Structures are given as structure tokens and as C-alpha cells.
Amino acid sequence: MRLTDVAGPLIEAGQRMDARNWVPGSSGNLSARLTDQNIAITRSGVHKGRLKPDDIIDVNLDGQPAIQGIKPSAETLLHCQLYRLFTPIGAVLHGHSVAATVLSMHSSEIQFSGYELIKAFGYNTHEIDVRLPVYDNDQDIARLAAWIEPFLTRDPPIGYVIRGHGVYAWGTSVEHAFWRLEALEFLLQCEIERRHLA
Ligand SMILES: [Zn+2]
Numbered sequence: 001m002r003l004t005d006v007a008g009p010l011i012e013a014g015q016r017m018d019a020r021n022w023v024p025g026s027s028g029n030l031s032a033r034l035t036d037q038n039i040a041i042t043r044s045g046v047h048k049g050r051l052k053p054d055d056i057i058d059v060n061l062d063g064q065p066a067i068q069g070i071k072p073s074a075e076t077l078l079h080c081q082l083y084r085l086f087t088p089i090g091a092v093l094h095g096h097s098v099a100a101t102v103l104s105m106h107s108s109e110i111q112f113s114g115y116e117l118i119k120a121f122g123y124n125t126h127e128i129d130v131r132l133p134v135y136d137n138d139q140d141i142a143r144l145a146a147w148i149e150p151f152l153t154r155d156p157p158i159g160y161v162i163r164g165h166g167v168y169a170w171g172t173s174v175e176h177a178f179w180r181l182e183a184l185e186f187l188l189q190c191e192i193e194r195r196h197l198a
Pocket of ligand 1: 027028029075094095096165166
């Protein structure tokens with residue numbers, strides 16, 4: 001994959017995330033795998049609903065940009081970690097939705113039970129309990145990545161939420177990652193509505 005191959009799908013995914021109000025301000029970040037050593041990721045400080053091709057940059061799996069002087073997203077190392085640990089991952093999408101932010105401030109772990117839509121994650125039945133881990137937020141992204149790594153490798157989750165912050169979703173392609181993010185956001189919204197009724 002070249003940068004020009006993935007820029008279009010990432011720009012479109014940013015627009016779709018913005019339309020759903022998942023990337024307020026300049027929040028969120030989007031990436032796609034280029035090689036086993038490099039990824040394309042949004043640069044820091046740009047609105048993800050208004051991305052231009054120049055806003056998608058090439059970084060290696062240590063988070064270092066191929067062209068010096070262009071700053072990648074602050075959370076680049078969390079993306080790099082997922083590509084490094086899980087070779088099938090082709091794209092990672094991260095947004096700051098209201099549902100993920102609010103629910104993660106009320107729960108140490110979110111569990112989805114009995115939802116038909118859980119099949120979006122490859123399960124063949126709704127009769128299953130699937131957890132979505134919630135990790136504490138940390139402005140030191142390298143420290144946060146190091147802290148969550150054992151949890152990711154021990155029991156790979158369907159995605160994860162950073163408390164009071166947002167959700168990380170991934171897939172084999174940008175489109176697949178978007179489907180999974182959309183499914184996670186749907187499930188998070190359902191949990192909020194369900195708790196209102198309880
Ligand atoms: Zn974020």
C-alpha cells in the first residue's frame with residue numbers, strides 16, 4: 001500500500017466520523033497500514049472531518065515521521081502498538097463520541113450481553129457476553145501504551161475505550177474498521193439507553 005492508496009479511504013472515514021459527531025474539535029485520529037514497518041496516520045491538530053491528502057503522513061512503527069518536521073497525531077503510539085501486535089490489522093480508527101466518553105466514566109469494564117450486533121465482530125451467536133475494556137486515560141501516550149500492552153496480548157479485545165476520552169476500533173481495512181467502530185458506537189449507545197430504562 002502507498003500513502004496515496006489509503007489517503008482517500010481515510011479522508012472519507014473522517015468525514016463519516018464527523019457526520020456522526022465522533023470527532024469534535026480536532027479530536028480523533030485515523031490510520032492505515034502501508035507496510036509491516038510503516039503506517040499512514042493523520043497529522044496533529046487537523047479536523048478529521050476536513051482532512052486533505054497532505055494531512056495523512058507516513059510514520060514508522062516507532063511513531064517517527066518519514067518526513068521530519070510534520071507532527072503525527074499525539075496518540076500515534078497507540079496505533080503503532082496495534083499494528084505491531086496484530087498483523088491482520090489494516091486500519092485503526094479512534095474517535096471521541098459522547099457515548100464512549102460518558103459510559104467509560106461510569107464503568108471499569110463495559111459488557112455487551114445478548115446483542116445481535118455483536119455478530120459484527122465475528123461471533124456467530126448473540127448468546128454471548130463480550131467485554132469492552134476501559135483503560136484509564138494518561139497524557140503520556142508511551143506510558144499508556146506500555147501499561148495496556150499486557151492486557152491486549154493476554155486477551156485481545158474487540159476494541160477498547162480510554163476513560164473519559166474515546167474509543168479505539170480496528171479492522172483489516174479502513175472500511176472494515178469503520179464498520180466495527182460503527183457497531184461499537186451502536187452498542188455503547190444501546191448500553192446508555194438501556195441503563196436509562198433500568
Ligand atoms: Zn483521543
